[in-house]
Structures are given as structure tokens and as C-alpha cells.
Amino acid sequence: MVFQVELSQQKQEIVDLSDKLKSTQQGYSTTVATSFLQTSFNQKQDSLFKDSHTLESVGQTEGEYSIMSNKNRGQKMMLKIIQDPITNIKKQKEIIKREITQWQDEFLKKEGRPPSINDKQSISTKFYQYTILKKQLNDRSTVIQDSTDCKNMHHRYINLQEQMKQKTNEIKRLSLSESESVLQSKTIEQFRQNKRYQLKVAQIARFNLQMIFNFDNCFNQQSTQKDVYEEIQQSLQAIFHGYNLCIFAYGQTGSGKTYTMFGTKQQPGVIPNLIEDIYAYIKRNNLDCSIIVNSLEIYKENIIDLLNDQQGSLSLELKENASGQVFVQNLTNIKVQNMYELMNLIEFASSKRRQSLTEMNDSSSRSHMCTQLVIETFNKITQQKFISRVNLIDLAGSERCNKSRLKQNQLEEAKYINKSLSALNDVMIALSTKSSFIPYRNSKLTYLMREFLGGNSKTIMIINISPSFINLDESMSSLQYGQKVKQITNQPIKNLEPVEQLKKLQKVCNQHDENTQLRQQK
Numbered sequence: 001m002v003f004q005v006e007l008s009q010q011k012q013e014i015v016d017l018s019d020k021l022k023s024t025q026q027g028y029s030t031t032v033a034t035s036f037l038q039t040s041f042n043q044k045q046d047s048l049f050k051d052s053h054t055l056e057s058v059g060q061t062e063g064e065y066s067i068m069s070n071k072n073r074g075q076k077m078m079l080k081i082i083q084d085p086i087t088n089i090k091k092q093k094e095i096i097k098r099e100i101t102q103w104q105d106e107f108l109k110k111e112g113r114p115p116s117i118n119d120k121q122s123i124s125t126k127f128y129q130y131t132i133l134k135k136q137l138n139d140r141s142t143v144i145q146d147s148t149d150c151k152n153m154h155h156r157y158i159n160l161q162e163q164m165k166q167k168t169n170e171i172k173r174l175s176l177s178e179s180e181s182v183l184q185s186k187t188i189e190q191f192r193q194n195k196r197y198q199l200k201v202a203q204i205a206r207f208n209l210q211m212i213f214n215f216d217n218c219f220n221q222q223s224t225q226k227d228v229y230e231e232i233q234q235s236l237q238a239i240f241h242g243y244n245l246c247i248f249a250y251g252q253t254g255s256g257k258t259y260t261m262f263g264t265k266q267q268p269g270v271i272p273n274l275i276e277d278i279y280a281y282i283k284r285n286n287l288d289c290s291i292i293v294n295s296l297e298i299y300k301e302n303i304i305d306l307l308n309d310q311q312g313s314l315s316l317e318l319k320e321n322a323s324g325q326v327f328v329q330n331l332t333n334i335k336v337q338n339m340y341e342l343m344n345l346i347e348f349a350s351s352k353r354r355q356s357l358t359e360m361n362d363s364s365s366r367s368h369m370c371t372q373l374v375i376e377t378f379n380k381i382t383q384q385k386f387i388s389r390v391n392l393i394d395l396a397g398s399e400r401c402n403k404s405r406l407k408q409n410q411l412e413e414a415k416y417i418n419k420s421l422s423a424l425n426d427v428m429i430a431l432s433t434k435s436s437f438i439p440y441r442n443s444k445l446t447y448l449m450r451e452f453l454g455g456n457s458k459t460i461m462i463i464n465i466s467p468s469f470i471n472l473d474e475s476m477s478s479l480q481y482g483q484k485v486k487q488i489t490n491q492p493i494k495n496l497e498p499v500e501q502l503k504k505l506q507k508v509c510n511q512h513d514e515n516t517q518l519r520q521q522k
């Protein structure tokens with residue numbers, strides 16, 4: 001049974017509550033009572049009761065009790081215990097959970113396999129209702145424990161995930177040996193460790209995410225930067241076989257995108273880990289490689305070169321080359337000699353990126369940052385040259401202007417950020433619904449990312465979400481966004497040097513001529 005506690009200061013009668021409450025049943029959670037006091041009442045009342053012994057023995061009976069604080073003797077307070085509508089919410093939540101479990105069991109029995117993400121769409125509203133009810137319970141600061149059957153389901157799901165992971169790895173290994181392959185976009189989700197909202201951490205969310213969204217992987221507060229990078233490491237080999245790779249971090253402002261992509265000196269993120277691995281791979285395999293880097297930010301729909309201090313009047317425009325690749329005209333490209341030079345250049349670029357303090361993040365990125373590595377690999381054995389482009393994108397975060405308490409200029413920035421993210425959303429929807437028209441040109445971001453969304457690239461999306469229930473709406477929308485991306489299928493193909501492509505074409509033509517000759521002879 002759950003109770004709501006109400007306090008009023010107007011009552012005359014003073015009774016020592018500890019005597020009265022000692023006789024009531026023990027076992028009522030102290031946490032519930034104290035957390036109500038901490039969250040529901042103003043500071044003044046709060047301080048009166050925080051350490052009061054009387055709270056520990058609050059009974060399970062409804063009624064009014066006059067109490068005297070242990071700390072402030074003489075204060076007249078009334079404690080009113082009434083049953084809370086929360087009990088109803090709990091019941092509703094249990095019903096929905098039972099319905100979901102039943103649906104899953106029936107599906108398994110009927111189809112002989114667990115439901116896929118598409119199958120789950122049909123009851124997505126149930127999953128949504130379930131999450132909302134959990135949120136409502138949490139908003140009342142009530143500690144909800146997952147029931148045992150929930151935990152069992154969780155274990156079952158983990159097993160299935162493990163099997164799926166093994167199968168995916170197998171497919172990846174096979175696809176590397178083929179010249180052309182079709183790989184699904186990859187979606188990883190990561191929680192940020194949120195100090196500000198530590199109080200209300202979503203302990204259950206990881207389970208829910210795996211249930212509903214079926215992402216390739218899911219990391220929580222206990223996961224390290226290395227854990228996240230390991231997921232990306234699996235794509236390292238592809239870079240040296242001529243495949244394009246794009247890694248981008250998406251999420252609400254302050255959810256940890258920059259932390260995931262760049263990290264800190266002690267906890268390096270995806271980019272430094274990947275660079276270190278690229279150089280280690282080159283050394284280990286004694287490869288003949290050259291690496292060129294460029295870096296830009298899209299700030300208020302303008303492209304800014306982050307590797308050129310003297311950009312001056314040079315306008316950076318998005319253009320298409322003869323083979324339809326989008327590139328930025330006049331952007332600085334630097335050929336690097338070693339890993340340290342590359343790391344320094346990226347650090348320099350990132351230090352020039354626009355950041356500012358908002359209510360949601362002390363150093364909020366106000367632009368989208370895109371860093372590109374062009375890696376040319378010469379295979380001495382096959383005498384082939386591959387060109388791969390690795391794109392590392394840290395998007396600016398979506399934000400609610402009132403929540404972030406933005407200043408005038410920041411409002412303007414947020415308008416551009418939200419507009420380009422919404423253009424990105426439109427592209428995702430069009431791609432996932434296989435629309436005949438994809439609105440890539442609606443923003444510079446989507447035009448620049450054209451190849452990585454539905455094109456010739458292996459693409460990994462990292463969704464960062466906040467562990468706080470305060471941000472549940474934003475987290476839900478980020479996750480749904482990720483779900484759309486998961487449905488997009490890219491067509492990564494090996495990028496051979498133009499000469500190699502000509503040779504390949506020549507080979508096909510020769511073959512064709514030979515066949516014609518043979519047919520004529522017959």
C-alpha cells in the first residue's frame with residue numbers, strides 16, 4: 001500500500017507521534033516517506049522533518065496525526081496520511097506488463113521465434129503506456145521494484161540478444177570477403193552519467209530499451225568508453241578494404257554526445273580510440289597508407305573550416321563531383337604524417353568549435369562538427385589501391401528552449417540546430433518508408449550526410465540519452481529516431497582508385513568481347 005503524506009502547520013493539538021505510531025504496523029518504507037518530504041514540500045517544512053525519528057515509524061493507517069519534530073521542539077505540525085492514487089497506477093502498469101508478456105509468449109508459440117522489431121510495432125502503444133506509467137510512478141518518488149517475472153523475461157531477452165550478436169558477427173565476417181555487400185545501419189544507444197539528475201536514475205530503462213527497440217547494443221551508466229568503442233572496433237577492418245564508414249552521435253543536449261565521441265584525456269572516446277587503432281592496424285599489417293584529414297562545423301547553416309584560421313572571404317560550398325559524391329569546396333585538407341599530428345589537428349579543430357553554457361550543459365556544442373579522414377590503402381600483394389572515407393560526426397543536441405533557459409543568441413542557435421535536426425528526421429522517415437523522394441537538400445547537414453544515410457557507407461549511429469526521468473520525453477523521441485535509422489539499409493561498396501575501377505571495367509569488357517567471339521564461333 002502506498003500513501004501520500006500531507007503536512008499543515010495550523011493544528012493546535014500537540015502529540016508525540018512516536019508513541020502513537022509505534023503501535024502501528026512496521027514495514028512501511030522509510031524511503032517513500034522521506035522522499036516525499038524531500039520532493040513534495042518546500043524547504044522550510046522539509047528541514048523540520050528530515051531527520052525526524054517519527055518518520056521512520058509512519059504507519060499504514062490513513063488519518064491525521066499531529067507531530068512534533070525531534071529537531072525543532074515546540075513546532076506544531078499535522079501529518080496527514082491518505083491513500084494515494086498511485087496504487088491504481090501500479091495496478092494499471094501490472095495489467096499492461098501482463099498483456100505484453102502474454103503477447104510475447106503467444107507470438108513465440110505461434111511463430112516459433114521471438115518477435116522482431118517490426119512485429120513489436122503492432123503493440124508499440126502498450127510499450128509506450130508501460131513506460132509512461134513507470135514515469136508517473138517515479139515522478140511520485142516511489143521506489144518500484146521489478147517483479148521476478150520481469151527479471152526472468154530480461155534474462156531470456158539477454159540470451160536472445162547474445163545469439164543475435166553472434167549471428168551478426170558471422171554475417172560481418174562473411175561480408176568482408178565479398179566485393180559488394182549490403183549492411184544494415186547500426187544503432188547503439190548509450191546512457192550518459194548524469195551528475196545533476198543522479199537522484200532519479202532510470203534503472204529499468206536498459207531492459208525496456210532492449211525489449212522495445214532492439215538496438216545492436218545498449219550501454220548503461222556502468223559501461224566504459226572502451227565498451228562503447230569495442231562495438232565500433234568491429235568495423236575497423238572494413239576501412240582498409242575500401243569501405244566508407246560514418247559514425248555519428250545523436251541525442252538531446254547534455255546527453256553525452258561529445259563525451260562519447262571525444263571523451264577526456266583519462267577516458268578517451270570513440271575518435272581517439274579509433275585513430276589509435278587505425279595506426280596500430282597499419283603497423284601490424286605493414287600497410288602502405290596515407291591519411292588526409294579535414295574538419296568543419298555547421299553553425300547556423302554556414303560551413304566553417306575548423307582547420308583554417310584564415311578562412312577570410314573563401315566561401316565553403318557543398319558541391320557534387322562527377323561520381324555524385326558531395327564535397328566541400330575550398331575546405332582545408334591536410335595530409336598527416338603520424339598519429340600524433342592527426343590527434344593534434346582534431347583537438348585543434350574541436351577547440352575552435354562553438355560551445356557555450358546553457359542550463360542543460362556547461363559546455364554545450366552550438367554546431368554540428370564533422371571530421372573526415374580520407375584513407376588510401378595500397379595492397380602490395382594484390383597491387384590494388386582502396387580509398388575509404390571515415391566520417392566522424394558529433395551533432396549538436398536538440399533542445400527545448402525553455403528547459404535550457406537560453407539567452408537571445410542561443411535561442412537563434414537553437415532554432416537552426418532544431419531545424420537541421422528536423423530535416424535529418426525527415427530524411428530518416430523518407431528513407432525508412434522507402435519514399436521515392438528523399439529531401440537531402442533541405443539542410444546542409446543532410447546534404448553533407450547524403451552518402452552515409454541510405455548510400456555508400458557503413459553507418460553507425462550512437463544515440464545518447466539522459467538517464468533522468470525528467471528528460472523521458474526527449475529520450476523517447478531520440479530512441480524512436482534511432483529506430484527509424486535502424487530500418488535504413490545502406491549499400492556500402494568497395495571504393496577502388498579510379499585506375500582500379502577502369503581496370504575492373506576493362507576486365508568486364510574483355511570478358512564480354514570473349515563471350516561474343518565464342519558465341520559467333522559457335
Ligand SMILES: Nc1ncnc2c1ncn2[C@@H]1O[C@H](COP(=O)(O)OP(=O)(O)OP(=O)(O)O)[C@@H](O)[C@H]1O
Nearest residue numbers: 192193253254255256257258259361364365396397
Ligand atoms: N558517460 C559519461 N560519463 C561521465 N560524464 C559524462 C558522460 N556523458 C556525459 N558526461 C558529462 O556530461 C556533460 C555533458 O556531456 P556532453 O557535453 O558530452 O553532452 P552533449 O550531448 O555533447 O551536449 P550538447 O548537445 O549540449 O553539446 C559533460 O560534462 C560530460 O563530461
